[in-house]
Amino acid sequence: MLKEKLKNHNIILASGSPRRQAFFKELDLDFTIQIKEVEELYSSNLKHSEITDYLSQLKASVFVDLKQNDILITSDTIVWKDEKAIGKPKDFEEAKQMLRDLSGKMHEVITSVCFTSKEFQKTVNDVTKVWFKTLSEEEIDYYLKTYKPFDKAGSYGIQEWIGYIGIEKIEGCYFNVMGLPTRLVYKMLTEIAER
Numbered sequence: 678m679l680k681e682k683l684k685n686h687n688i689i690l691a692s693g694s695p696r697r698q699a700f701f702k703e704l705d706l707d708f709t710i711q712i713k714e715v716e717e718l719y720s721s722n723l724k725h726s727e728i729t730d731y732l733s734q735l736k737a738s739v740f741v742d743l744k745q746n747d748i749l750i751t752s753d754t755i756v757w758k759d760e761k762a763i764g765k766p767k768d769f770e771e772a773k774q775m776l777r778d779l780s781g782k783m784h785e786v787i788t789s790v791c792f793t794s795k796e797f798q799k800t801v802n803d804v805t806k807v808w809f810k811t812l813s814e815e816e817i818d819y820y821l822k823t824y825k826p827f828d829k830a831g832s833y834g835i836q837e838w839i840g841y842i843g844i845e846k847i848e849g850c851y852f853n854v855m856g857l858p859t860r861l862v863y864k865m866l867t868e869i870a871e872r
Contacts, residue, residue, distance in 0.1 A: 680707055682870035686746050688701075691711055692712070700852065715738075724760070725787060728753075728755055729787050745795055754830050755787050755830050768827070779812075781812075783809075785805065786853060787803070788857060789802040801858075805847055820833070835851070835854040
């Protein structure tokens, strides 16, 4: 359906995330993957979705050779709690501390997606609230040792064991917590196809 509408476009997903790549396959889109390293630094003045908007645009800024029909898609996800961003853990101890901090409380997961072509750039974002039950030290240790979620913001994957046993409720898009607000991506690509 959308694949047919976008047949004259070349969709480039600039993400090494296996989850994001799987989402694009599940959305039944033809796309290529191109990854360019960028140092993900941002000003401390930025708050909440300003951070992910900025980082998703920063990731797009290193692609200077886009062709006429290219649509570059870049994205960034953070966990937001107590007025600060929680990114990916550096090591086991930091991951453990992150999960202790999330235990028994609500946090927000924010994902921004930036769509860039030669003619335009548009960034959208989505926020999902997630409530964790109180996690025991044993549960935290088991999860970290078994699943090693060190490539994930907040050091957890909602689709993994910790999500099954630890998430009490969510408010908003489930897929956003996995790293991509799929309905927003579909909506934006539909709008682009109909331009």
